Amino acid sequence: MxxxxxxxxxxxxxxxxxxxxxxxxxxxxxxxxxxxxxxxxxxxxxxxxxRQKVPVVALEGLWGPDEPFESRLNHRPVTVSGRFAPTSDQFWVSGKVQNGKSGFWLVAPFVVDGGSQALLVVRAWSAEAGALPKAPESVTDISAVLQPGEGARSPLDDNRVTGALRIPALINVLPYDLYSGFAISTTPATAEGMSLATPPLPDTSxxxxxxxxxxxxxxxxxxxxxxxxxxxxxxxxxxxxxxx
Incomplete structure (x- = not known):
């Protein structure tokens, strides 16, 4: 046919x-x-x-430096009082993408009021890792979002750059009693001209x-x-x- x-x-x-x-x-x-x-x-x-609409609370009473990072703390917005450690204690974390560009987190220990414990705080995001910007001495109160430490192993090199924010790997490098997680600052004064790092969105089931x-x-x-x-x-x- x-x-x-x-x-x-x-x-x-x-x-x-x-x-x-x-x-x-x-x-x-x-x-x-x-x-x-x-x-x-x-x-x-x-x-x-x-999950993002949770009340902002003070870090004190919510979580201590000797306590593990629990799921209830993930993405939790908090306020912290204290002071930033000296500029030389800061470091960069590579491989952080923001707005489609790969760059670095500027991380600084924030010594919490009432002791020698320090919370690692992501001050800002930068496209390049150059000389460490001066730590903001006048900032004593910050708002931040808590995050669990990263799991990848990456040593801190001579330029104070690491590939992951892994708390156990930094305990022997920094002279502080570190919290088992870190925080991403949402206070513009901590960035001092740089871009604030964008906290990741909460995971959903x-x-x-x-x-x-x-x-x-x-x-x-x-x-x-x-x-x-x-x-x-x-x-x-x-x-x-x-x-x-």
């Missing part, structure tokens, strides 16, 4: 209705799946926002809004089934027409 004859069979009035129904069904399934995926993403964003995610896949399975049924019914009708 010629190609034109085959095309006429596919476009018979009896099949045009089936084609239209299949297109409408598949389009509806794709749309509903995308809509459910949108709902899933929205629930993820709402959960992330809920992929199971939040899981029902909507499953509904999305379900709709797409329905769409594939509609495609299969259209193909099967169309080919059977075409074979019957050829035999006639």
């Amino acid at each position: 010629s190609r034109s004859s085959t095309l006429r069979l596919w476009l018979r009035p009896g099949l045009l209705g089936l084609h239209a129904f299949a297109i409408a069904s598949i389009a509806a399934c794709v749309f509903m799946g995308l809509w459910q995926m949108g709902v899933y993403d929205s629930r993820q964003e709402h959960e992330r926002a809920d 992929w199971t939040s809004g899981l029902r909507n995610l499953m509904y999305a896949f379900q709709w797409w399975v329905f769409g594939l089934f509609a495609l299969f049924m259209w193909w099967r019914m169309s080919t059977e009708s075409l074979e019957a027409a050829r035999r006639r």
